Amino acid sequence: MRAGGNTGHIEIMYQTSIKDAGGGQMPGGQALYWATSVRVYTIKNKRDAESYTTNLEEPKEFVMRYRPDxxxxxxxxxxxxxxxxxxxxxxxxxxxxxxxxxVCLTLK
Known part of the structure; x- marks a missing residue:
């Protein structure tokens, strides 16, 4: 993939625990796993979109370079x-x- 062909930038986050004021752990935090350039497409083909969509969402495809790490x-x-x-x-x-x-859907 050529870097010049990328049209967007995404951040991939993972769920983590965060410390509360009492020193305990509270679920619900997010931490950055990977920030990368991507090509972004909205899935418009009716057959493909129907397999992912609920309530008229527009599924997105993010195409990125593979990294073994x-x-x-x-x-x-x-x-x-x-x-x-x-x-x-x-x-x-x-x-x-x-x-x-x-292939991703909007988080509700």
Whole structure:
């Protein structure tokens, strides 16, 4: 993937515990796992969109460079343009470890 072809920037966050005022742990925090450039597509093909969409959401595809030191998981959150997305699928496009495609829905 050429860096010049990327059209956006995302942050991939994971859930973490945060310390409360009493020194205990409270779930619900987020920490940055990976910030990267991506190509962003809105899935418009009706058949493809119907398989992901609920309540007229517009699923997004984020295509990024594969990195062997990063393992993206479905329980992570994608932040793009001040909107949070849940990861629905993660695909290594050609099994040659060049690109990952994340299909995501808006987090409600």
């Amino acid at each position: 990063k393992t993206v998981q479905k329980n992570m959150i994608v932040k793009y343009l001040n909107t949070e997305y849940t990861i629905q699928s993660i695909t290594n496009t050609d099994d040659r470890n060049r690109e990952l495609v994340l």
